[in-house]
Amino acid sequence: MTREVHVVAPGLLTTVQDGGRSGWRHLGVAHAGALDPDAARLANRLVGNDAGAAVLELTLRGPALRFDAPVRIAVIGAATSARFDGTRVPCGRPVDLPAGTLELGSLHGGARAWLAIDGGIDVAPVLGSRSTDLRGGFGGLDGRALRAGDVLPLGAGVATRVDVPQAPAWWIDPAHDRHLPIRYRASAHPAASALARHRWTISASSNRQGLRLQGDALPASGGDGVSEPVAPGTIQLPADGCPIVLLADAQTVGGYAKLGHVIAADLPRLAQCVPGQPLQFAPVDAATAHRLACAARARIARIGVMIDARLPAI
Amino acid sequence: MTSHPACDIEALADDAWLLRFGDRIDPGLNAAVHAMAARLRTLDPPWLRDVVPAFASLGVFFDATEPPARVHAALRALIEDDGAMSLPASAAARFVEIPVCYGGDYGPDLDACAAELGLTPAGLVERHAAGEYTVAMIGFAPGFPYLSGLDPALALPRLATPRARVAAGSVAIGGAQTGIYPRESPGGWRLLGRTPWTLFDPHRNPPARLRPGDRVRFRAIDSNEFARLAAEGAAS
16 A cells, blocks of 8 residues: 555645755755755654655644554654644654644744654655755655645654554754854955854744845945855845845855855754844854864764664563 | 866855856856766765855855764765866757847847947857857746856946846846846846747756856747747747
């Protein structure tokens, strides 16, 4: 029997994502992928999937999904008010569900969460990845966000038959410290250090391509420079003086001036920025960036080991 | 002999370095970029993830678990190795001839552009098709080639108000460059014609017809040939 997910309500912007595409940037293909790849990997691990399996990325409001057969799910990221046929479903742990409807509802305390389902979302890989490239219009489900009526195929999973939702008492919480400023490596641009002295607000026109910041404009030179490669985390300064922080769907090259880049350890925190939220920046040196990246990897690895130790017991 | 251009290495991301050969659009700088890209692809070190050539700079993405300083040292050694930089860019370059149907519905801006340049439409087509171009970089959208080598006399400013929809395959002039829209999108470049070729198809391998560094020439075709080539492309 084929295992499927039926999309009853799509949520605000729900997309199929995995670890993203690499090796095609020279042809203008964005990296895409989950905005917090560690969260997606941990969600996969909780349901017994390969770390690189495709998950659903939820934005601000999650979807309602119907399953015709039992599934094991896990939600990592911003807290959800998930319910299964009326019963509250906990986050941060594997949950076995019978056939029925899962309503993920609004997200709290952040902008995004990742839902893994055992077997993974089994859409055809495009250019080596199942990630949705919204700007390119390919990957995931026809290169677009989910719509009501969509049916997503699932791979072979581990779920066993249960009559009511079942979850262990333990959970994981890989949440990042929300109160620290976003740490960045400053470029040689004259306004690069001023970024940290201004208070910024996340603009409502932000999306998976980039966060637009509002605040007192920084001094910017008019006109674009010669286009150069950019990357997720690149902090651009357009002529209006309001910076843009690029995210996973970033274009591959850009002509705006660069103020620097957000360090790898803080990129997942950008995924949780909600429109209207204040944001501050703090410059760090290369050694600090490297140390924090190593610490973040070690922390995720420790959580992974804990999951593997507990999973056989459920 | 030290003929290699100066090259700075800057941080682009915690898992990417930017090699900057200069800060202007220049065929020599761009050739150095493509030579370095080809050299890196040939060496293919295990940490290499993506090599992104632009006009005068090269993005080098590496495995995030590799210490950035070690990759920096490897790139520095490569830059200082004369052999790497004197590799002729033409070694990796291919020659691609792209069919274009100029004017009419295919190139709605041709007549206005010709008038602005003091040329007849046929004269503008002749000069545009006579050029030999280089894919300086691919970006903006998947498969969008920025072609350098436009006759400077044909440079035209972009539209003050971009079009909401530019047809896929549109061949256009934007400033001192020419380019081709791979899929229908908004765009502000001036549309001279259209190619029946599909420039980017994510389900094909490789997905793009053109690679950075390729040499390109346009061949003017009529609407009958456009229809025939478009049908062939759709069938393949």
